[in-house]
Amino acid sequence: MDFELSEDQIHLRDAARRLAQQEFRDKAGRWDKEEKFPEENKHRLAELGYLGLSMEREYGGSEAGLVSTYLVIEELAKVDLLTAMIVHDQNVSPRIIANHAPDELRRRVLPGVVKGEIECSIAWTEPEAGSDGTAIRTTAIRDGDFYIVNGQKVFTTFGDRAHMHLVYARFGPSRGAKGIGTILVERDSPGLTVRKIEGKMGVRGAAENELFFDNVRVPAGNVVTMGDPENSRGFVGPLxxxxxxxxxxxxxxxxxxxxxxxxxxxxxxxxxxxxxxxxxxxxxxxxxxxxxxxxxxxxxxxxxxxxxxxxxxxxxxxxxxxxxxxxxxxxxxxxxxxxxxxxxxxxxxxxxxxxxxxxxxxxxxxxxxxxxxxxxxxxxxxxxxxxxxxx
Ligand SMILES: Cc1cc2nc3c(=O)[nH]c(=O)nc-3n(C[C@H](O)[C@H](O)[C@H](O)COP(=O)(O)OP(=O)(O)OC[C@H]3O[C@@H](n4cnc5c(N)ncnc54)[C@H](O)[C@@H]3O)c2cc1C
The missing domain is CATH 1.20.140.10 (Butyryl-CoA Dehydrogenase, subunit A, domain 3)
Known part of the structure; x- marks a missing residue:
């Protein structure tokens, strides 16, 4: 059993500590007070390669692994949870895309994520589907080369600024986990409305949002995991x-x-x-x-x-x-x-x-x-x- 960090991990952690203490610490209160996203912190994180720490090299990442990635995130969280979340969120929807999306979609999205040019939210929770994530009602129904998305999401973090939303939806008539899949819906899609939820207790520089999908047409190429009414693969994979x-x-x-x-x-x-x-x-x-x-x-x-x-x-x-x-x-x-x-x-x-x-x-x-x-x-x-x- 080895509790020691490698030399590379120690360097990475110490560099993140210096960055957090010297550049992020004193401004953390401002983002909260002004309810403002720390754009300059995000640019700095992208510049230093922190947005691609766990991502594969072929997409511009450094494949550092989760231990190394979270050593960095821990240092950021010591001074500002909001800034830590920017790096953490790169390990949610982008990782689902990296592990499960078709090749073309991965190559289209992931290099931009690593550079900080593409942000991708997770739109799973619904008003009637919180802890019971298999109770979602949002649908994605095939129509030629497109899927038509209808439904409502709630609590989507960074949904107001994300370029894409990884939406959990039912791909046909089904119940429970069967039939659920994931599809990327782009920000400016006609029929998509985003509304910020006001009155948040903490981490006020990040907004949670409601998303309303009204017959939103999404290219079939944006399906990350296909929902199949006969099985739960499209749901269980991303889990x-x-x-x-x-x-x-x-x-x-x-x-x-x-x-x-x-x-x-x-x-x-x-x-x-x-x-x-x-x-x-x-x-x-x-x-x-x-x-x-x-x-x-x-x-x-x-x-x-x-x-x-x-x-x-x-x-x-x-x-x-x-x-x-x-x-x-x-x-x-x-x-x-x-x-x-x-x-x-x-x-x-x-x-x-x-x-x-x-x-x-x-x-x-x-x-x-x-x-x-x-x-x-x-x-x-x-x-x-x-x-x-x-x-
Ligand atoms: C700040 C914030 C950011 C979020 N960001 C996102 C996001 O980016 N994307 C997204 O999709 N969602 C997001 N969420 C939603 C979050 O995942 C849900 O709030 C969470 O899953 C709980 O669902 P709920 O709020 O509907 O509570 P409910 O499911 O209604 O639960 C209410 C209470 O009952 C308890 N409970 C429920 N079921 C059981 C059970 N079987 N046994 C025992 N206790 C139970 C819960 O623990 C809770 O205390 C965010 C939420 C917050 C607060």
Whole structure:
């Protein structure tokens, strides 16, 4: 068992740390306050090749693997979850396209994704299909060389700016997972309306959106995975990608917790009350010790799960455990770190107020804590895992 990072990984992580601390940290509050997407950060990430870290070389990526990719994302999340999400999102729909789309579509879309010229949202959730993702009603029905898409999506992150939406739809009359497939719908397609959802709690520089499809004609060449009413292949194929993205949510949460922890530790060494520094008060020292135990435990879970994916041995239940533990941990730890700042932590002048709001989304999106626990429980009681897990 090897817990050491390679030299290349250490260089990559340290470079991302410098970038995050020197160029992104001080502006993070501005994107939140102005509810503005950090365009300049995205350009910088593209310029440095961070948008193609896990992508195959033939599309311009560097095939660095998920462990290396998320080492970078963790560093970004320490200062700004929004900027971390820009890199993370390159590992969702683009990876589904890379693994499952026909050749022509891959070559048309992926080089632009790596350069930062094409953004692609995930449009899966619907008003009546949240945790139950197989309850979707959106349809994609063949009409000659086109598919006609009808339906409604909700919570589509970056849907207001994405050039393409990876839409989950039913390709014929079917129920459950059977018949569901995925199709790329381009931004300016006639019949597509996008509406931003207002009043978001955190990560305010990223917008979630409702998408309305009214007889939208999409070229047949844009089908990523074909839905077949006889089987669930068009749905199950893309699901494998979510092993990595679930852990990715955990890594982003880990990064936010670490960022909050660093700020609290620094403040505790200067703030004095009762003639004593906060860092000398036993009760607070133990709170920080507890926080560090949780951070390290989350790190072990997340990177073990990612290393197994990189090794071609994904463990879906472990991915769910990593997501649940790291995202729930980060909520507790950021709140505890905010507590160290007393009343000052409650105000937006300090990053803690933003971090507490930001990290909240990670227990919800990408499969809620409860649905992840259903996956874990399913694993516990499945025939395959009878006899328990082995280290
Ligand atoms: C900030 C944000 C960004 C998002 N981005 C995207 C995106 O880009 N694309 C996209 O398609 N979707 C996106 N989503 C949607 C997200 O995936 C869903 O919100 C999530 O799957 C939950 O669905 P729901 O909100 O309809 O809640 P519901 O499914 O209605 O759940 C309500 C509550 O019931 C619990 N619950 C549901 N079923 C069970 C069960 N079987 N057992 C136990 N508890 C259960 C849930 O955990 C939750 O607590 C985003 C959501 C948020 C908040």
């Amino acid at each position: 494998t990608i979510y092993n990595g993205t679930r852990v990715g949510m955990g890594v982003m949460a880990l990064g936010v917790a670490e960022g909050a922890f660093d700020l609290a530790r620094e403040y505790m060494t200067v703030r004095e009350q009762f003639g004593q520094k906060l860092c000398d008060m036993q009760g607070l020292r133990w709170m920080m010790a507890d926080a560090l135990i949780e951070i390290e435990a989350a790190r072990c879970l997340c990177y073990k799960a990612l290393a197994l994916i990189d090794a071609g041995k994904p463990d879906p239940a472990l991915c769910s455990m990593a997501k649940v533990f790291a995202t729930e941990m980060a909520q507790r730890v950021t709140l505890q770190c905010q507590q160290m700042f007393g009343g000052y932590g409650y105000f937006g002048l300090l990053p803690l107020e933003r971090m507490v709001r930001d990290v909240r989304m990670l227990t919800l999106t990408g499969g809620t804590t409860q649905t992840q626990k259903n996956v874990i429980a399913g694993h516990i009681f499945s025939q395959k895992s009878a006899g328990g897990r082995r280290p």
